[in-house]
Amino acid sequence: MWAPLATEVRIAVVDGDEFELLAEPGRDGWFQGPVDLPHGSDYWVRIDGTSFPDPLARWLPNGVHEAARFWDHATTVWTDQAWRGRSLRDAGCIYELHVGTFTEHGTLDAALERLDWLVDLGVTHIELMPLAAFDGERGWGYDGVALNAVQHSYGGPDALCRFVDACHGRGLAVLLDVVHNHLGPSGNYWDAFGPLSTEKHRTPWGGAINLDDVGSDDVRAILIDTTLGWLRDFHLDGLRMDAVHELVDDRALTYLEELGEAVRLEAARLDRIIEVTAESDRNDARTVTSVDDGGLGLTAQWDDDIHHALHWLITGEEVGYYGDFATAQAVSYALERGFLHDGTWSSFRGRSHGRPVDFSLVGPWRFIISVQTHDQVGNRATGERLSHLVDLDTQAAAATILLTLPYTPMLFMGQEWGAETPWQFFTDFADPELGRLVTEGRRSEFDSHGWAAQDVPDPQSEGTFRRSVLQWSQAESHGGSQLADWYRTLLRLRRDNPGLASAVAQADGAGEIRTAAGLRVAITTNEAGQPESIMLTRD
Template sequence: MLFEVWAPRAAQVGLQLEGHTHPMERDPAREGWWRAAAEAAPGARYGFALDGGAPLPDPRSRRRPDGPEGLSAVVDPAGFSWRREWRGRALPGAVLYELHIGTFTREGTFDAAAERLPHLAELGVTHIELMPVCPFPGTHGWGYDGVAPWAVHEPYGGPEGLARFVDAAHGHGLGVVLDVVHNHLGPSGNHLPQFGPYFTDTHHTPWGAAVNLDAPGSDEVRAYFLGSALAWLRDYRLDGLRLDAVHALRDTRARHFLAELSAAVDALAVEVGRPLFLIGESDLNDPHTTAPREAGGHGLHAQWNDDFHHALHTLLTGERQGYYADFAEQGPHALMKTLLGGFFHDGTYSSFRGRTHGAPLNTLATPSYRLLGYAQTHDQIGNRATGDRLSARLSPGLLACAAAVVLCSPFTPMLFMGEEWGAGTPWQYFTDHQDPELAEAVRRGRRREFAAHGWAEEDIPDPQDPATRLRSCLDWSEPDREPHAELLGWYRRLIALRRAEPALADPWWSATGLSVAADGCLGFRRGPLYVLVNPRDRPAQARLGAPAADGAEVVAAWRPTDRPAADGTLRLPPETAVVLRCGGGRAGPDQPSLGSSRSEIELMQ
């Protein structure tokens, strides 16, 4: 087989293969590339020695069986055993489920996670979004400090384990999306700078020097990350990629790396004959992220929408610290704005940033499914001091309200693992750094960060303590007992309703109308369906005028709710959500209104 490596600064390069040295020669067709042919079976260990130094793992290796610092091992993706044909699942109409392999089960492996796939199929989600699986230090961690963007973490099961998991998911009709990190590499085991200018001091990021996307040598660096992305999609038959923190990709070239990547993914989709998509994580609230390339955008197929999360979170929890402040000040109106137009900060002043932020989304040209909506994610839970979920502070009724808003919203819904049954386990920040100094630095940094916000150091979980990871593992006995089982049934009903009702997956914003009551009750329309939410601890009323009241029926309710009375009045129990089918179809002047003894407002057209 042919071994190749880009090492433009080296005067000589040697291939170390199973303890034997093979001189490499320059590739006359590609500047800075070296190559050598040698016989090697799958699993053979190898590395590259630069200018007589110790062998280093291949930057493009598919497997590092001995961890990030160890040598590479030969992998033949063509040798994966696929049992099922897969035509793919597109993003429109999807319901995503974010999953961390290391804590989805206590075993923390692909194979153990695959045993729980029937639960996800019965839940009704369409895609699993795996958190990063590239090699990182130790056994357990979040995965965002990986150092080998082409390889698979060995303790999870390595490349073969990932292939088995994807194949099993496809057998249940589930697509698989992988979270990948292009904006930085972890601090331990990163040997890329020894091979070439993979990083540049031209730009700086929270992690230090930026990945080199626009400085000298950047052509090969861009090709490195682009090739990695395409390899995941092609070799592992993935359906999409979630791109971590794309706002940290510093690129001043005429064609942004994201636009180049999205064009390559679209071309690969045509080549393999199945839909492929990219989802960006961005805090810029920039419409260009998902705007078509021909219109000057980056062409990503979707992006996370933290504004929707913040608006929903503050409404249900009352929190108002940090970036929640602006959302809490606006109350239900913040959620109204996101449901009607996507971004809350669309050029408005952000007190957290001390400046205006974002730009308006063109709702006439941007389908609503291009934004992901969620009540919980790994970030929004794990970056809290104690990793507490919403279930730690909200009643089952309020959790049910959150589910109704997320799963009936115009966005592509995403759940975080265990959310569907109100998991009682936290999801905390944990690491397994093998370098004692690095481990202590992470421990001190975490404690210092939250101590500045008033937390006692002894209350901050130690990221390096194995118990922190164990506390974060899902308890699979919970879904079979109350109150978890009831909430799980509610999630299943809502997801089935979304699948059965075309209006709930309507990609155009014109299908949505919304109004908010002064006391925090809210209602929004999705075609002929009305979602009414009462998060208060006392009853509320919805009044339906003609023609909406004609033939109105309750199609889903968290708590038993009678159909509207003859005068169009519907009583909403405390902490509940109701989905109605109204006879009036799309909203008109006689649409429902929410009211109490103190307030009444109409659903807006």
């Protein structure tokens, strides 16, 4: 156990014995020793006489402020021995899923019951939003504090094993969204153990995770070890690294390079395909360029520029960052080149941004594109989906563009049937003062953009969470079933035309996109809002 701030470390079994850990020779700050902890035993970590939850526990059944429960992964019975994974390169399509709002019950076991829908839809990868334990019963997951523990309200570690095993049995790969750029504000007991964060750098959440300051070797080792544990013990097929642009790191060998290499070695050892994707707003293809070619060597990265371009095209919204994308030429440029801002002026940043993409070094499939994500929907004041902004036909048109481009598409849960439930920002912090600050901060943020405070949902209200839960009956409606059928048709087209993943989009400068696989997308605008005929040619 890493506890450089401690002089004495003990493991105290609830209603049982205590075991002292001794300083590990040659490793400053580390303690070790034999501990008799049968599977299912509850325990505390005692640091200099004070009891804390284990910040690296696999199971916190009563929440992040209570005793940990020892979970032995060897007790799990798996049936996926023949599974070797699947690559995004092979006509991959990601389905972003938040466990708590995917079903009425909000658990992994309940989500398992909907897997056949996803198989029939034609997606290949499920991307689970963060599972690391956080304070309360409900939340997006980005306030996790226990890096190893599966959120108790989702069902804990055994439920995750059942879910992944069932996915593999149906040919679905499972990616996990992991957050290494900050820890949540409630239930974070690391300060009693050691300096996991540093004030050397600042992030939107405060001090940065310590990736380059004194003691950062140990912090990196902990983060990488927890990551490999998710992949190894839960049989996960890859990761989505949250906001890697906030991993502030001045060391020559960056944390992302070190993590990527560790994952590649683990994948080889396990003889499985394991892929690492990243959310990055740098517009820098070096994130997914091979290490041999001077990049970080990750598998794929989110591409918000294409989201913004398609959002303007679909909705006509020009507020904020959408303004840079508000011409057919800008849309064509982004779809052809991967980024609109590839060294060009970004008005909402007030500076030039990004680098050009060299598609001779990176395939288009390495860029993950979308028309809806948890971020882009949930960070609107009232969490409107596309279904609240445009009609069903326009949503179908958006799906057509999204799924015929040579990039890797990602769907946000419920998008395929035009879900009418909003996706709003919700929390469940136990501390009333923290809850009040979160609510006031959220409303103040949108007040500066012209929203009345009373119109912004209270994150701490259970009603805000309940409004965000998918209503699966909508998928059975006439319009919902029609749209879902169209998504199935388009995903079958991708599967039957594998050349799409290796194609390159080409723009003619007037709003038309062609791909090397022979598909064309013509971008036109109809400002009158009346039916209009468009001439299509064979060439």
